[in-house]
Amino acid sequence: MEKRYDFSADAERALYDDWDSCGAFRCRGEGSSKQKPYTIMMPPPNVTGRLHIGHALDNTLQDILVRYHRMRGFDCLWLPGTDHAGIATQLLVSKQLASSGVDCEQLTREEFLEHIWRWKDQYGNIILQQLRRLGASCDWSRARFTMDEGFSRSVRHAFLRMYEDGLIYRAERLVNWDPRLETAISDLEVNQVSLRGKLCFIDYPLMCEPDEGLSSSPPAVITVATMRPETLFGDSAVAVHPEDERYTSLVGKFCSVPLTGRSVPIIADKRVDREQGTGALKITPAHDFLDFDIGSDHFLESLIIFDKRAKLNDQVPKAYRGLSREQARKEVVSALVSLGLLREVRDEEHSVPHGERSGVALEPRLTKQWFVSMDVLAARALRAVDDGDTLLLPQIWHSTWRNWLDNIQPWCISRQLLWGHRIPIWYTESGDEIAAVSEESALEQAKQKFGKSLPLMQDEDVLDTWFSSSLWPFSTLGWSDEKFIDNSLLQHHFPTDVLVTGFDILFFWVARMMMMSFYFMGCVPFRVVYLHALIRDARGRKMSKSLGNVVNPIDLMDRYGCDALRFTLASQAVPGRDLRLVEKRIEGNRNFVTKLWNAARFLEMQDCRYARDFDIGSIRGSLHKWMLVRLRETASKVERALDDRVCLFHEASSVLYHFLWDVFCDQYLEIVKLVLLTGSDAEKNEARFSSAWIFYGLLRMLHPFVPFVTEKIFRTADIFASRGKSERLITAQWLGVDDIAFADNWTIEVEELEWVLGLVKEVRPLRSCLGLSAKDIVPLRCEDLTSSAESYINSWAVVVRGMAGIEWLGRKSGLGNGSVSKEKSIGFVYQGFINAGLGLPSDFPIEEAKNRALKQFNYWNSQFHALDNKLSPNGKFAKNAPEEVKLASALKRDEAERKRELFSKIYNEM
RNA sequence: GGGUCGUUAGCUCAGUUGGUUAGAGUGUUGCCUUGACAUGGCAGAGGUCGCUAGUUCGAGUCUAGCACGACCCACCA
Numbered sequence: 001m002e003k004r005y006d007f008s009a010d011a012e013r014a015l016y017d018d019w020d021s022c023g024a025f026r027c028r029g030e031g032s033s034k035q036k037p038y039t040i041m042m043p044p045p046n047v048t049g050r051l052h053i054g055h056a057l058d059n060t061l062q063d064i065l066v067r068y069h070r071m072r073g074f075d076c077l078w079l080p081g082t083d084h085a086g087i088a089t090q091l092l093v094s095k096q097l098a099s100s101g102v103d104c105e106q107l108t109r110e111e112f113l114e115h116i117w118r119w120k121d122q123y124g125n126i127i128l129q130q131l132r133r134l135g136a137s138c139d140w141s142r143a144r145f146t147m148d149e150g151f152s153r154s155v156r157h158a159f160l161r162m163y164e165d166g167l168i169y170r171a172e173r174l175v176n177w178d179p180r181l182e183t184a185i186s187d188l189e190v191n192q193v194s195l196r197g198k199l200c201f202i203d204y205p206l207m208c209e210p211d212e213g214l215s216s217s218p219p220a221v222i223t224v225a226t227m228r229p230e231t232l233f234g235d236s237a238v239a240v241h242p243e244d245e246r247y248t249s250l251v252g253k254f255c256s257v258p259l260t261g262r263s264v265p266i267i268a269d270k271r272v273d274r275e276q277g278t279g280a281l282k283i284t285p286a287h288d289f290l291d292f293d294i295g296s297d298h299f300l301e302s303l304i305i306f307d308k309r310a311k312l313n314d315q316v317p318k319a320y321r322g323l324s325r326e327q328a329r330k331e332v333v334s335a336l337v338s339l340g341l342l343r344e345v346r347d348e349e350h351s352v353p354h355g356e357r358s359g360v361a362l363e364p365r366l367t368k369q370w371f372v373s374m375d376v377l378a379a380r381a382l383r384a385v386d387d388g389d390t391l392l393l394p395q396i397w398h399s400t401w402r403n404w405l406d407n408i409q410p411w412c413i414s415r416q417l418l419w420g421h422r423i424p425i426w427y428t429e430s431g432d433e434i435a436a437v438s439e440e441s442a443l444e445q446a447k448q449k450f451g452k453s454l455p456l457m458q459d460e461d462v463l464d465t466w467f468s469s470s471l472w473p474f475s476t477l478g479w480s481d482e483k484f485i486d487n488s489l490l491q492h493h494f495p496t497d498v499l500v501t502g503f504d505i506l507f508f509w510v511a512r513m514m515m516m517s518f519y520f521m522g523c524v525p526f527r528v529v530y531l532h533a534l535i536r537d538a539r540g541r542k543m544s545k546s547l548g549n550v551v552n553p554i555d556l557m558d559r560y561g562c563d564a565l566r567f568t569l570a571s572q573a574v575p576g577r578d579l580r581l582v583e584k585r586i587e588g589n590r591n592f593v594t595k596l597w598n599a600a601r602f603l604e605m606q607d608c609r610y611a612r613d614f615d616i617g618s619i620r621g622s623l624h625k626w627m628l629v630r631l632r633e634t635a636s637k638v639e640r641a642l643d644d645r646v647c648l649f650h651e652a653s654s655v656l657y658h659f660l661w662d663v664f665c666d667q668y669l670e671i672v673k674l675v676l677l678t679g680s681d682a683e684k685n686e687a688r689f690s691s692a693w694i695f696y697g698l699l700r701m702l703h704p705f706v707p708f709v710t711e712k713i714f715r716t717a718d719i720f721a722s723r724g725k726s727e728r729l730i731t732a733q734w735l736g737v738d739d740i741a742f743a744d745n746w747t748i749e750v751e752e753l754e755w756v757l758g759l760v761k762e763v764r765p766l767r768s769c770l771g772l773s774a775k776d777i778v779p780l781r782c783e784d785l786t787s788s789a790e791s792y793i794n795s796w797a798v799v800v801r802g803m804a805g806i807e808w809l810g811r812k813s814g815l816g817n818g819s820v821s822k823e824k825s826i827g828f829v830y831q832g833f834i835n836a837g838l839g840l841p842s843d844f845p846i847e848e849a850k851n852r853a854l855k856q857f858n859y860w861n862s863q864f865h866a867l868d869n870k871l872s873p874n875g876k877f878a879k880n881a882p883e884e885v886k887l888a889s890a891l892k893r894d895e896a897e898r899k900r901e902l903f904s905k906i907y908n909e910m
Numbered sequence: 911g912g913g914u915c916g917u918u919a920g921c922u923c924a925g926u927u928g929g930u931u932a933g934a935g936u937g938u939u940g941c942c943u944u945g946a947c948a949u950g951g952c953a954g955a956g957g958u959c960g961c962u963a964g965u966u967c968g969a970g971u972c973u974a975g976c977a978c979g980a981c982c983c984a985c986c987a
Contacts, residue, residue: 004949192984199987225987277987290985350986396914400982403913407983503982538922540980571935574924576915578980582922584936591949602946654924654934669946 001604001716005597005709007561007590009133012708016132019711024070024730025137027077029489038074039496040066041473041526042138043509044146046085047120048092051130053535053543053581054502056553059136060566061532061573061649062500066137067704068642071734077493078137079476081144082124086420086465087181087357093119093419109418116419130554135562135707137730144476146468147421154475155468156424156437158520163425163435167373167519168413170433174292175412177365178355179310183416184369185355186464187409188508190362192351200229201278201344202336204238207254207263222247222255222266223343225277227350229336230328232257233316234305235264237283239294242268244279258341259317259332269294286366302366308416310363325363370414370423370461377515378405384514390524393647394575397506397531404507411512413464420462427457470512473499473525496526498644503531530647533578540580551581563706564590570705571657573649592657593709596702599665600713603692606676611692612722617742621683623675624690625746627668631694632740634659638701639737653705660698668694692719697735 019025028035040062045055066078093116094104104112128143144151162168175184203221222238235257240247247266254263264283271294272281285295286302295302307313312320312328320328336342353362382405384390385398392398414423426434426442434449434456436442446454471479477490495517501510510529517525536542537549544550556565567589572579603611619625634655641652668691675687696719703710707730714720714729 001946003947192986227987273985273987279987281987290987348986400914403983534981540922572923577923578916580922582936585922587949588935591947594949595947598947598950600946605946648926650924651926658934665947666951 001597001601001713003601005561005594005712007563007593007708009558011712012133012135012557012562015708015711015715016135019137019728019730020132020140022728024728025078025139026141027139027493028075029077029492035073035075037077037492038066038069039077039493040079040498040500041476041496042078042080042136043499043501043505044081044083044144044469044472045127046088047082047124047127047145048085048088049082049127051127051134051553053551053553055127055131056134056565057532057535057569057573057579058500058502059131059134060569061530061647062498063134063136063138063566063707064570064649064704065498065500065642065644065647067707067730068734070137070730071700071703071732072736073733075492077139077142079142079144080128080131080136080138080140081472081476082128082146083465083469084120084145084147084420086415086417086462087183089116089120090417090419091181091357112418133554133557133562135566137707142476146465146472150478151468151471151475152421153437154471154480155421155463157480158471158516159421159424159463159467160435160437162372162519167377168370169373170368170370172366172368173371173412174286174289174364174366175369176353176355176362177308177310177367178358178360179306179308179363180358180360181355181417182308184365184367184412184414185357185362186412186466189356190353191356193354193361194349194351197227197348197350197352198333199225199227199277199346199348200333200336200342201225201346202229202232202258202282203341203343204255204257204282205341206250207256221341222250222280223278224280224282226282227348228325228329229332230312230320230323230325231284231287231305232282232332233260233312233320234284234286234303235262235282236285236295236300236303237264237298238266239269239272239281239283240266240279241272241274242270244272244274246279258339259335267294267298269298287364289364292364292366304366306363306365308365310361325361369412370463371410372413372467374408374411374515377519378408378511380518381405381511381514384518384524390514390526391528391645393528393530393645396576397503401506401511405511411464413467414459414461415464416460417462420465421468423459423461423463425459427459428454466508466512469509470516471520473513473517474521479520494521495524498528498530498647499526500530500532503533506531528644528647532573533576536578536580538580538582540578556583556586560586560590561593561708563593563709566707567592567653567657567705570649571653575647592661593706595661595665596706596709597713599660599669599695600699600717600719602669603688603695603719604717606688606692606719608688608692608719609721610723611689611719612696614689614693616690616693619686619690621675621686621690623668623671624686624694625743627664627690627694628740628743629746630659630663631697631735632737632743635697635701635735635740636737642704656698656702656705660702664695664698696720697740700729700732700735703729703732 042062043058049055062078066076070076094112096119097104097107097115102115107115124145128140131138159168176187176190177183178185201223202225203223206220206222208220224238226232238255240251242248242251250266251268253266255266256263266280267283271290272279281291283291283294283300284303285292285300286304287306292302294300303315305312305315306325310325312323314321320331323331333342333345354360355362382402385392385401392401424436424438426436426439426446428434428446428450432449434442434445436445439456439458442456442458443453446456468475473496474490474494477494478487479490499510499513510531513525517523534542537547537551539549541547541549553565564586568581568586569579571589572581572585608614616628619628637655638652640646641648641655672687672691676684679687699710699714711729714732715727
């Protein structure tokens with residue numbers, strides 16, 4: 001083996017390509033009736049995407065689950081793919097076309113789509129290539145795209161069924177309109193942005209009743225307050241609260257809208273808030289949601305004053321036509337000032353809805369759109385989580401889930417874009433709608449319905465990207481695709497096991513998948529949803545391009561290796577908490593990878609070929625038995641943590657980290673070294689093979705987390721040579737609790753255990769002693785430490801004997817239980833050095849010697865303390881706790897009920 | 911306005927139904943190159959667990975209030 005582990009991109013790619021080409025990622029599907037299926041659908045990244053750190057986290061966690069289950073013998077399907085990402089892609093391609101001098105406006109729909117498809121074929125798979133670098137072991141042979149042929153059929157099929165069932169309908173409503181993208185968007189795509197604005201108090205002159213004449217005195221005005229004076233062109237009323245005494249006399253009268261001369265009624269409506277502004281609200285039904293509702297109830301006219309780019313249209317006076325909202329606001333204000341109708345202006349914070357994609361302020365707009373009725377679907381999705389059919393992890397999301405689904409609004413699914421699934425509805429000249437899977441079918445239907453061939457126009461709009469994504473879990477398995485209807489793949493792998501994704505798309509995607517799955521499949525799409533948190537920078541800020549704090553995972557992998565990044569992400573994946581990416585942590589985990597590599601190198605140096613075939617059940621040494629017990633305990637912890645219904649990735653990685661480093665390397669291997677130096681031939685042999693065998697087990701447990709280094713070790717280290725067994729770790733069988741079950745039959749005597757623990761305890765002082773003595777003590781015995789291996793070994797053996805002497809002395813003198821004074825103990829330990837043959841020179845300063853002995857004493861003391869606690873049944877409780885409590889607390893954890901009873905009994909009697 | 915979460919060592923974070931002396935990584939101090947590993951080893955320093963009250967034999971952990979921070983939903987005349 002090389003001295004250093006090579007984690008370069010090339011080295012990792014070689015390993016990855018080998019896995020891929022040997023078919024390790026492939027799901028066997030229908031061909032493997034014996035294997036239980038395990039299925040994860042990868043959240044499809046946008047075709048426009050480049051791998052960012054969030055993808056890295058998302059896919060690392062999925063890969064850990066998939067590799068783990070694969071090793072446990074499941075038939076794993078991890079299905080990858082990409083999303084066509086309607087708005088994002090269209091924006092990107094039109095920008096590119098514009099920069100290369102193509103005027104998108106001049107292109108026909110077909111020409112533009114051709115450009116996008118060409119772009120998609122060229123660049124759309126970059127992110128999937130990047131996922132390979134991450135080690136993602138997904139089944140590439142089953143990769144899907146949300147606009148591939150089969151998927152498109154699914155989408156049409158789904159739309160038509162929901163249309164026929166009345167769940168999808170067309171309606172004229174006020175929708176959130178994005179004036180930059182010139183399309184409707186859904187409520188979820190709206191971000192509220194807090195801005196400073198000017199609250200304008202505008203006087204609307206009252207219209208005189210004919211009989212009042214000129215006699216009535218001013219002020220004959222009603223003052224309204226608005227942040228958006230430019231919308232006054234669309235006003236069709238002024239509303240006040242019915243019980244607002246200031247205005248009761250005015251209700252039913254008319255006032256004139258400034259700059260237009262239009263006369264509008266003053267109406268009363270309970271939805272008007274008396275506290276806000278002046279208590280009088282100008283009503284612009286076509287451009288405000290509340291106004292729209294009030295307007296409909298009072299049968300007011302909806303005056304549309306903006307075009308689709310949010311510029312004033314020809315409904316407004318000539319001087320204002322074509323102005324943007326901002327320009328219009330200025331002009332209107334100055335006109336009002338010159339008319340003396342602007343009473344007051346106040347600075348005020350308010351939140352303005354912005355399009356999350358375009359970033360511009362939205363304009364509510366009255367248009368005809370397609371909607372999905374959500375109530376029934378939502379109720380079912382809610383029940384699924386309430387009943388536990390699907391588990392949301394972490395469970396805190398349950399209440400958010402409920403909250404949202406309880407207050408759900410119809411979903412606007414039509415988009416005025418070009419890139420996406422075209423709505424499968426055709427119109428006749430008479431305006432009749434014909435729903436069909438294709439134009440041919442629509443023509444056929446029209447012919448039957450009207451008795452003659454008619455020219456048809458397909459609906460111009462496309463569907464919201466999330467509409468197609470909501471079909472992802474089953475559409476990817478061939479649902480509604482004629483070629484695969486009733487296919488066994490769908491039966492085998494649906495519902496899927498786990499969905500791993502970010503909480504930010506819980507409503508966008510997860511909830512809608514849940515609804516669609518119930519509607520079309522009659523069951524939940526996944527048993528568990530694991531929602532991971534957001535990755536922030538080292539200072540806790542969100543990563544954003546504008547802050548320039550976005551880290552590129554590819555770059556991190558180049559510098560630290562993929563495994564180090566993966567392990568870091570896994571170890572930070574604490575449910576429900578955002579994680580900050582600190583580079584030092586990645587560096588630490590790179591060191592962990594190196595440690596693993598070096599442990600392998602050590603074992604490699606021992607002569608233990610075919611260690612994989614070693615009959616571990618035959619071992620005799622307590623040391624190895626103890627180690628196997630610890631290994632089993634580790635396997636158990638990892639298995640529990642990786643259970644789908646728990647998903648404690650940080651727990652699993654932490655257990656493995658400390659087991660490898662602290663227990664396996666720092667304790668066990670150090671003792672193995674002693675055995676190799678001092679043991680009999682049989683003992684040496686057993687130590688070599690046991691340690692290699694145990695390492696192999698550990699290597700398999702680590703593989704899901706750090707696949708590259710483990711595979712590399714497995715493939716290069718001689719110890720893993722085997723007689724005709726699997727040659728790849730990725731397809732090796734997990735070494736689980738059940739595989740080490742034989743350890744249960746061992747009775748490790750208390751003395752044996754103590755002996756082992758004694759050895760374990762010796763390791764660190766041994767190392768410590770080696771450190772201490774290299775300059776002072778050892779040269780006393782061995783003049784030339786480095787000249788020959790023999791002298792080194794001898795001096796080491798001496799140290800070992802010395803430490804054994806100290807321990808013996810320590811125990812004998814009762815150092816462990818505090819029955820000997822500290823001073824006396826120091827004396828003993830000091831004496832121990834002498835007795836052990838490590839005699840300090842006669843002129844060695846006594847204070848220094850005492851200091852050393854004190855250090856040693858402190859260490860031994862803590863070790864004995866720890867040992868005492870392990871052996872003592874009541875060791876967990878404070879010395880001054882009441883006896884009753886000690887008794888009660890000695891009960892096992894799962895007997896908490898009894899514990900409580902006992903408590904109340906004890907204290908009731910007192 | 912409604913809801914959720916967080917506050918533990920200089921920094922980034924664990925801490926399982928309340929239980930010895932609150933842990934890890936990283937940084938820091940001192941010592942040590944040795945035959946797996948200086949991307950290492952040993953030893954040390956560093957914490958009134960946000961604040962206040964309460965429950966308890968015992969609170970980082972449970973309850974209430976407060977402070978600061980983050981996020982989600984709704985509204986905004």
